Every structure is written in structure tokens, then in C-alpha cells.
Amino acid sequence: MEQASDIAKVYAEFNEAFRASSVASRGQQYSGRAFNDATVWRDGQVGETLIIGNMELSRISDGMLVCITKGNYDRNSRQQIMPSSDLVSIRFVLSGNYWLEFKDMGRLQIPQACASLQRTRSNANFDLVIASHSEMNSVTIHFKPQFLIDSFALQAGKMPSRLANIIFGREEASTLYEFPLSSRMMTTILSMLHISHQGSRRNCYIQAKATELICQFFGDIEQSFTEMPKGLPADLKVKSKIFEAQRLLVENYAKPPTIRELSRRVGLNRSTICTEFKQVFNKTIFEFCQDYRMNKANEMLQDRHLTVAQVAAQVGYGHATNFTVAYKKKFGRFPKESRNR
Secondary structure, eight states, X not given: OOOOHXXXXXXXXXXXXXXXXXXXXXXXXXXXXXXXXXXXXXXXXTTOOOEEEEEEEEXXXXXXXXXXXXXXXXXXXXXXXXXXXXXXXXXXXEEXXXXXXXXXXXXXXXXSSEEEEEEEOTTXXXXXXXXXXXXXXXXXXXXXXXXXXXXXXXXXXXXXXXXXXXXXXXXXXXXXXXXXXXXXXXXXXXXXXXOOOOHHHHHHHHHHHHHHHHHXXXXXHHHHHHHGGGSOHHHHHHHHHHHHHXXXXXXXXXXXXXXXXXXXXXXXXXXXXXXXXXXXXXXXXXHHHHHHHHHHHHHHTTOTTSOHHHHHHHTTOSOHHHHHHHHHHHXXXXXXXXXXX
């Protein structure tokens, strides 16, 4: 079935974004042919909605493009991406089941609740495929490789060799480097998914937050890489299991596993998982789940097609009254008031 035309326009603008770098202005907004702040897309056929969402492209400079995506996909979406130069893409995905398909290299699944980095060769066209029934919440930042290296003072010796090989062009496009999202990265991503500013102030905000997110990403990687020789292998193994627990909580936020079930699935006892989770994320498991659910609810409330009761159900509350109490405790206002802000 033919996809909504507005999505095609957004991807057409993406494909052009790096082709016109010599004439593009700093802070230029891409989203559809008119370069509006954001595009809302719906299927053109009467009576059936395929995709409802929001995709915003913003050029920070000639070598950096930010793509912020929020959307609900009832059907598969497939769009061709045609990079005209080598690109390094860093994807920060809170939710959404999607993958890249390369003609010669097959399928590359993009992980959820995770940050991932990939380098795509010039003219290595690929399809971006979003699975049906996906709720997309992601920030992707595309770079010209040398711009990334120079702007963020990256040094191959300060990061794992596999990551350095990708960034500095020594591995193929099918290679993906994954890194868990820290709590501060998640906070930054959420702030980019819920921007209230408009016009030039919006551009400045996106630039600041995108830069902050990249600094957090490489800062965490470099810190982990520097500390790795000093730590015990067992400590590193426990930390990786804590990030696995975080991933399970994010993917199942509406009905999160119990601590007992979470412990079983990641292979840690109850005491260890509770203590280490609090140490890594500065929140208890319950606090992390509750914050994530409330942030998701706050996002869903922006869709006026959903009632408060429907939002409550989607984030795991059987009764709207209990949801309202939890929401007010988190944000200091009732759910309905958020729609008037």
C-alpha cells in the first residue's frame, strides 16, 4: 500500500540534506517541501490511518543533521535512503522496531532502549523499514565523519578499537556499535522529544541538546574504556547485566517485570540487582519504571485523539483515577491540564 506522501517528502528532504551543504544555512529546518518545524502525516485514504506522528529534520551545520521522530505505525513503512557521502549515524532509540536493509549486506536491526553507531559508505543506498505496530521515539544524529572527529575531538586511542574502526572508516556499513543509554542520555532524549520552543529559539535548543547528547555518548564511552583495565571482569559483567535490566524495563514499561522476574532474566540475585541499579541510574527500579511510564504518558497526552483513560491504559494503569494521582505527583498538574499548556 502506498505510504503517506508527507513521509516521502520528509525522506526526500533527508536525501537532499547532505547534497546541498555548500548552500544550506546553519540551523535550517527540513520537514516536507515547505521546511516547516514539523510535519504531521496521515494516510490519504479515507477511513484508515496508517501512520500518525511527527518527524523533524534540522541541519545544525554543513556536517551535522538531527532527525527527531515520534510516531505510531499501524503498517510497515519502507523508505529508501540515498547518502551522497560517507555518513556516521548515531541513533538514540527509546522505542521502535525498525531496521536497515542493504542490497549487498542484508538486514541490520537497530536496537531499542540503546544507542548505536554506524557508518554508511557514499552511495550505499539502503531501505529504512519500520515494522507495523511500532511506536517510534528516537533521536538520530547524522554526521560527515571528519566533522564528527574534528568537532568532538575524537581520538582512536581513547575508545574501543571496534568503535574507532567504524568512526575512522575501517569497517563496513553493516557493522553496528551498541552502547546502553545512561539515565542522563535518556533525560536529554526526552527533552528533545518534547520541545516547546519555536522558530530560531527552537533551532538553538535542538543544537544545544544534540551537542549535549553526543558529548554524553562519547564521554560515557571514553570513561568506560579508561576504567576498564582497572575494574574486575566480574564488575563489568554485573554492569552489563544492569543495562540489560534497563532494556527489559523500557521495552515492557506498560507491564514491567517484577524484581524477581527481572533478577531471573538477567542472572542476578534480588539484592545485587537493586543495589547496582540504584548505583548506576541513581534511581530505584520502581522510580525508574515510574518516571519512564509518566514521561510516556505525558507524550501520549499530546495526541488529542486519545482520552486520558486510554493513555492510562496504554501505560499500564487499569484505573484512570490511579493514573491521575501518579501523574499529578510526577508533574504537579492533572493530565487534562497538560493539554492546555
